[in-house]
Each structure stands twice: as structure tokens, then as C-alpha cells.
Amino acid sequence: MMGYTDRHFRVLMRMLAPRALIYTQMLTDEAVIRAQSYTQLFGIDHQLGGVVLQLGGCCPERLAMAARVAESYGYDAINLNVGCPSKKVQLANMGACLFKTPDIVARCLEAMKKVINIPITVKTRIGVDDWDQLEHAVDFIEPVLAAGCDGFIIHARKAWLKGLSPAQNRSIPKLNYARVLALQQYFSKAHMVINGGIHRYDQGMHWLQKFPQIMVGRQAPRQPQLIAQLAVQSDGPVKCAPTLIKYLKYVEQQLSSTPVHHMLRHCLGLYQGYPAARYWRTKVNESMCQGQQVDFDALISLADQYDKHI
Ligand SMILES: Cc1cc2nc3c(=O)[nH]c(=O)nc-3n(C[C@H](O)[C@H](O)[C@H](O)COP(=O)(O)O)c2cc1C
Known part of the structure; x- marks a missing residue:
């Protein structure tokens, strides 16, 4: 998460939760390709293990170059951001607006798959603007999956591309978990991860009965202990x-x-x-x-x- 999950946070999380998969905040393909200082940008991710680099981009060639850099730096997987609705990100044709152009995302996946061997996943929403029916999400996921996507992290809320700030877009409209379940059922062979509103241990455990993995966003910096508890599946207190x-x-x-x-x-x-x-x-x-x-x-x-x- 931009502004939170920086390189120091990732170090703390790895110490607290050795088994958790950790994501970087979104870095644009350009930033990764042009990284002047590995340490300033990435820290010691290569020593932590189980870290996923999240990329923002829409150009297959540039994303492929960035993915190659990421693999050479020892990241365990790449995640492409198709969920961020911020104006700045939209202007660069990145993030949630790509939901409406699955063919571009599929080409990006194909280009990255050609040059790296680590898994590539996509983080997206259940819909965008009026493209918010089950078939819209199916239309997005189908070609991206066919292009080789290894998994989807689905934020159980659609994004409004106009009129709402990124912060509002994280609480409006209401979460729609049923839609994520329906997608999981539809794509029963795909690796699906649920995200959104998991703020307590019991909620996390509930979703872990239904999905192989869950993603916790805001509650990770607010209450890092929760991740430690979920990682070992024990709600007992964690000695810090x-x-x-x-x-x-x-x-x-x-x-x-x-x-x-x-x-x-x-x-x-x-x-x-x-x-x-x-x-x-x-x-x-x-x-x-x-x-x-x-x-x-x-x-x-x-x-x-x-x-x-x-
Ligand atoms: C300050 C902030 C920054 C975020 N930055 C990113 C980001 O860089 N990439 C991303 O995929 N999601 C980002 N998100 C969204 C979260 O990853 C997550 O999808 C969203 O907050 C819903 O999950 P939660 O209810 O567990 O927080 C950000 C959220 C916040 C609050």
C-alpha cells in the first residue's frame, strides 16, 4: 500500500509473520527499469523471501523489462495493479481503468510470461463504474487467465473512476463478497484470493475456509499482530x-x-x-x-x- 508498506514495513512484517506473503506498494514499470539505487527502492526484499513486487503499467514491452529486473532481484512473484482508481494512475492508463481493456492486460501478461519464470498475478476489483455485473468481471478475467495469469486478488468492491477520491473508493460502495465467491465458482480452477474489509481474526479465518489465501490491506499497518496471528492461525496474543x-x-x-x-x-x-x-x-x-x-x-x-x- 502506497505510503505504508515501504521497505521497512516489509522487514517488520517478515519478522512478525515468517509465513505471510508480503506485497510491495505499487511501483511503475518505469521506476523499476530506471531504479538508480536498489536499496532505496527495494530495501532487503531479496533476503526476506516471500515478497511480491506489485507493478503498475500498461505497456507490454516495458512491463516485461520491469518483470525481468524484478525476477533478477529475487522477487517471488509479480502482481499487476488493475485496482487503483487514483486520477494520476488513470492518466497513465494504469490501475483500475485497465479493467475495461482486458485485451491490453492480457497482452501485458503474455509479454511478461515470455521473459520470466516466477508467477504473475493480477489485483483487481469486482467492477468499475457501470461495468459492475458478474459478466463484466468474467469478461475481464477470462482473457487474462488465458494469457497465463497465475492468480487473481479480488478487492470485493467496484471502483468509481470519476467523482470519488481513492480513499472514498475504499469504503464506497459496500463490499460485495458474494460476487467474489461467484467468480471463484465460475473460475473454479483459477487461484483466487479475496481482499477487502478483513480487519479481525475471525473474519480472516472465515475467509480462509473458502479461499486458499486472503489479502489484508489497511489492518496490516494498523494492527500488525493480526497478520502474525493469521499466519499461524491462532488468535492468542503475540509477544512482540x-x-x-x-x-x-x-x-x-x-x-x-x-x-x-x-x-x-x-x-x-x-x-x-x-x-x-x-x-x-x-x-x-x-x-x-x-x-x-x-x-x-x-x-x-x-x-x-x-x-x-x-
Ligand atoms: C493508503 C493506501 C494505499 C494503497 N496502495 C495500494 C497499492 O499500492 N496497490 C494496491 O494494489 N492496493 C493499494 N491499496 C488498496 C489495498 O491494497 C486494499 O485493496 C484495500 O484497502 C481494501 O482492503 P482492506 O479493506 O483490507 O484495506 C491501498 C490502500 C490504502 C489505504
């Missing part, structure tokens, strides 16, 4: 201090090149849902203000105390 110790070692290594708040902000939600979550956030906020002089030991001993009480 051991992960924090590892993550703060990573933060320390990065301090010379990265402002501390870029990295510590991902720890704000660690105790979300538990007593005194707000006090924890206050303390993390204070640590972010300490800049390079940050007192790691104080945070670790506070996490130890929280772990004893959850």
Missing part, C-alpha cells in the same frame, strides 16, 4: 518484544541513511487492540522525536512489560 529487538537492530543499522521516524512509525500499532495501546503509541511517538539519539532499550523494556500483561 522478541520481534522488536530484531527490528530495532535493523533500525540501528539503517540510522546513518534513514530518519528514525520512517522506521519506528511501523511499530505504532504493535499493541493495537490490547490495554494501554494508546500509551504504547505515545511512547513510540516520543522515540521518533528523539531522532538519531533514540533510546532503543527503553522501548524494548516497555514491550517486555506489555508482553507480560497480554
Whole structure:
């Protein structure tokens, strides 16, 4: 997710949930092809394992070049964004607007499939504007699947391309899970992943009975523990201090090149849902203000105390 799932967040998530599949935020094919500094753009994804690079683009040749770069960097899969409705993304003919041109998406898939061996999936919506009936989604998925797409992540909500901001497009209109189930039934041999509104452990477990995988968006940065619980399928509390110790070692290594708040902000939600979550956030906020002089030991001993009480 743009602005959230940056390279530091991915490191924290891997430490918290060793089995979870992690996605980068969308990077355009151009950004990947022209990446000046691997570390600044991607971080240490190649060491984490189980990371998917999400690409934005509509040009088969450029996407193929970017996919080749991604494979050479050790990504486990490529995901093409056909779900983002932002104006900027639409102007570049990327994201959700491609839902109306499945032939272009199919050509992009074919071009990428020709040059890489890792799986390629597509993240999309159940519909766009008035193209919101089951047959519209079928018309989109059919040629893309035939072009070799290895799976679909379906955000259970259609997108409005005009009149709504990207933020509104994540809550309006209502989620339509029945449509995702219908698509899964229609394409019974395809790998389908459900996304949208999975914010609690019981919801996650419910959908994991019906789909081989689920995708959690906003709740991952808000409450990273949820991903750890879902990954091991246990709603028991996750002790965060051991992960924090590892993550703060990573933060320390990065301090010379990265402002501390870029990295510590991902720890704000660690105790979300538990007593005194707000006090924890206050303390993390204070640590972010300490800049390079940050007192790691104080945070670790506070996490130890929280772990004893959850
Ligand atoms: C701030 C923000 C940035 C996002 N950026 C991306 C993105 O880069 N690529 C993408 O496929 N989805 C992006 N999304 C959408 C989420 O991945 C997800 O599909 C959506 O929020 C619905 O799932 P949720 O209810 O679990 O959050 C973003 C969402 C938010 C809130």
C-alpha cells in the first residue's frame, strides 16, 4: 500500500509473520527499469523471501523489462495493479481503468510470461463504474487467465473512476463478497484470493475456509499482530518484544541513511487492540522525536512489560 508498506514495513512484517506473503506498494514499470539505487527502492526484499513486487503499467514491452529486473532481484512473484482508481494512475492508463481493456492486460501478461519464470498475478476489483455485473468481471478475467495469469486478488468492491477520491473508493460502495465467491465458482480452477474489509481474526479465518489465501490491506499497518496471528492461525496474543529487538537492530543499522521516524512509525500499532495501546503509541511517538539519539532499550523494556500483561 502506497505510503505504508515501504521497505521497512516489509522487514517488520517478515519478522512478525515468517509465513505471510508480503506485497510491495505499487511501483511503475518505469521506476523499476530506471531504479538508480536498489536499496532505496527495494530495501532487503531479496533476503526476506516471500515478497511480491506489485507493478503498475500498461505497456507490454516495458512491463516485461520491469518483470525481468524484478525476477533478477529475487522477487517471488509479480502482481499487476488493475485496482487503483487514483486520477494520476488513470492518466497513465494504469490501475483500475485497465479493467475495461482486458485485451491490453492480457497482452501485458503474455509479454511478461515470455521473459520470466516466477508467477504473475493480477489485483483487481469486482467492477468499475457501470461495468459492475458478474459478466463484466468474467469478461475481464477470462482473457487474462488465458494469457497465463497465475492468480487473481479480488478487492470485493467496484471502483468509481470519476467523482470519488481513492480513499472514498475504499469504503464506497459496500463490499460485495458474494460476487467474489461467484467468480471463484465460475473460475473454479483459477487461484483466487479475496481482499477487502478483513480487519479481525475471525473474519480472516472465515475467509480462509473458502479461499486458499486472503489479502489484508489497511489492518496490516494498523494492527500488525493480526497478520502474525493469521499466519499461524491462532488468535492468542503475540509477544512482540522478541520481534522488536530484531527490528530495532535493523533500525540501528539503517540510522546513518534513514530518519528514525520512517522506521519506528511501523511499530505504532504493535499493541493495537490490547490495554494501554494508546500509551504504547505515545511512547513510540516520543522515540521518533528523539531522532538519531533514540533510546532503543527503553522501548524494548516497555514491550517486555506489555508482553507480560497480554
Ligand atoms: C493508503 C493506501 C494505499 C494503497 N496502495 C495500494 C497499492 O499500492 N496497490 C494496491 O494494489 N492496493 C493499494 N491499496 C488498496 C489495498 O491494497 C486494499 O485493496 C484495500 O484497502 C481494501 O482492503 P482492506 O479493506 O483490507 O484495506 C491501498 C490502500 C490504502 C489505504
